[in-house]
Amino acid sequence: MAVSKVDAFINNHDYVRVTDMGHIVEIQYMEHWNRTCPILKLNRSEYLVKSTGEIGEFKKSETRKDNMNSLRQSFKRLSYLINANFNGAGNELWITMTYRENMTDRVQARKDFDKFLKRFKYYCRKKWGKTRGHLEYVKATEPQERGAWHFHMLVKFPLMKKVYIDNDTYAKIWKHGITKVKRPDKTDNMGAYFTSYLTNVAVDCDEEGYLYTEEDEKRVDELLGAPGASPVLTDTRDQSKKVVKGGRLHMYETGMQLHNHSRGIKMPNRKDMKLKKAQKCYGFKPENLTLRKSLKIEDVENDFENILIIEQYNSEVWNTDSFLAKRQIWYQRLLKAEADEEDDWIELCRNELAKIEQKYERIKAYEEHAHAEKKGMA
Numbered sequence: 001m002a003v004s005k006v007d008a009f010i011n012n013h014d015y016v017r018v019t020d021m022g023h024i025v026e027i028q029y030m031e032h033w034n035r036t037c038p039i040l041k042l043n044r045s046e047y048l049v050k051s052t053g054e055i056g057e058f059k060k061s062e063t064r065k066d067n068m069n070s071l072r073q074s075f076k077r078l079s080y081l082i083n084a085n086f087n088g089a090g091n092e093l094w095i096t097m098t099y100r101e102n103m104t105d106r107v108q109a110r111k112d113f114d115k116f117l118k119r120f121k122y123y124c125r126k127k128w129g130k131t132r133g134h135l136e137y138v139k140a141t142e143p144q145e146r147g148a149w150h151f152h153m154l155v156k157f158p159l160m161k162k163v164y165i166d167n168d169t170y171a172k173i174w175k176h177g178i179t180k181v182k183r184p185d186k187t188d189n190m191g192a193y194f195t196s197y198l199t200n201v202a203v204d205c206d207e208e209g210y211l212y213t214e215e216d217e218k219r220v221d222e223l224l225g226a227p228g229a230s231p232v233l234t235d236t237r238d239q240s241k242k243v244v245k246g247g248r249l250h251m252y253e254t255g256m257q258l259h260n261h262s263r264g265i266k267m268p269n270r271k272d273m274k275l276k277k278a279q280k281c282y283g284f285k286p287e288n289l290t291l292r293k294s295l296k297i298e299d300v301e302n303d304f305e306n307i308l309i310i311e312q313y314n315s316e317v318w319n320t321d322s323f324l325a326k327r328q329i330w331y332q333r334l335l336k337a338e339a340d341e342e343d344d345w346i347e348l349c350r351n352e353l354a355k356i357e358q359k360y361e362r363i364k365a366y367e368e369h370a371h372a373e374k375k376g377m378a
Helices: 064-085 106-128 167-174 190-199 214-224 275-282 323-339 343-357 359-377
Strands: 002-005 015-020 024-030 039-041 046-049 055-057 092-097 136-143 149-156 179-182 201-203 232-234 242-244 259-261 269-274 289-299 304-314
Touching: 015 275, 024 275, 064 136, 064 149, 064 190, 064 259, 106 136, 106 149, 106 167, 136 190, 149 190, 167 179, 201 214, 214 242, 269 275, 289 323, 323 343, 343 359
Parallel strands: none
Antiparallel strands: 002 289, 015 024, 015 269, 024 304, 039 046, 046 055, 092 149, 092 179, 136 149, 136 259, 201 242, 232 242, 289 304
16 A cells, blocks of 8 residues: 555545644544444454444554554543643643653553552542543553653643642652652643643754764664654654654554543534534634645555545634645635736636645655656766
8 A cells, every 4th residue: 555645635515533632632534434334343352334234343463564553542542631631721631651660561660550549539639529520531651762661640630720730759659660740841732742742752863863873873774763663853842853754653562552531521513514514613714724745645556545634723823824724815816907908817716826736746746856867967
């Protein structure tokens, strides 16, 4: 299966799947979308085929590729969950818990966390009362390169405006090692910000972005060779640092539970509707665009291809330089120029629209030209 970037857009009458996370709304479009589910899940290992009444067994993931796809979906769900429940308010905390020793026993680590959670809830009820001390949380497990496990937890106190717990107090409740308690940074996409800690690996670079030593280069090469890893990118949290995107994915064990949450954490709402109706219901505009992917998926073996478009809109962001905002501006200018019969402006607007709407085609043509020149020189 091959995935490539493609110039594609969603039309007003196309059906999209809307994921409502509060101030963030994601829409997903697929050119070919099977909207009927042919099976009914009975339990973790069995399903019912609706058309025949047969009961089948789910196949367990056997390849690294399958595991990577499953991990990415799990982190995507975690990102949705965080964006729907956390926004960096004063009643929220981001807590990291590590071990003194090299804890590699995942079962024991889970038991340690469960005991800690009981102690933490007791502390909060005693300090602020049973009602005000009520908390909700999302917890995620993170593996380290040395094989150790530690935890990240986002906590919120719904009935309090502001909360503070000093690090020493929290470390005493945790009991197993170092802790770090801080207020979550207010970002455009807290879900992506949080999950980047769980999937990316930071690498040390100098001020100009070069790796320090040969050992650093060797380590990065090893990380890039691991399943799920992507090229080295600038860290969105700290522009002076770099990360291997997806460099931690191969450290997660097959079948492990990556995250869980308390009962009061709400799932984002998901609905299918036409794009025009979604815009009316949720009020997002091209200027709210914060993320956009348009991909072509080709499965040569099964003679199948599909177009996937994902767009995220944030009501707290207003960016007139966003991809779709620029497209809308030039389209409106073109309509006005055509109405006024201004030939020079019509040509200019069409050229600018072509640059926007044929972005990946132009990149591909440039790369092919550069490759041909390089091959000719050789």
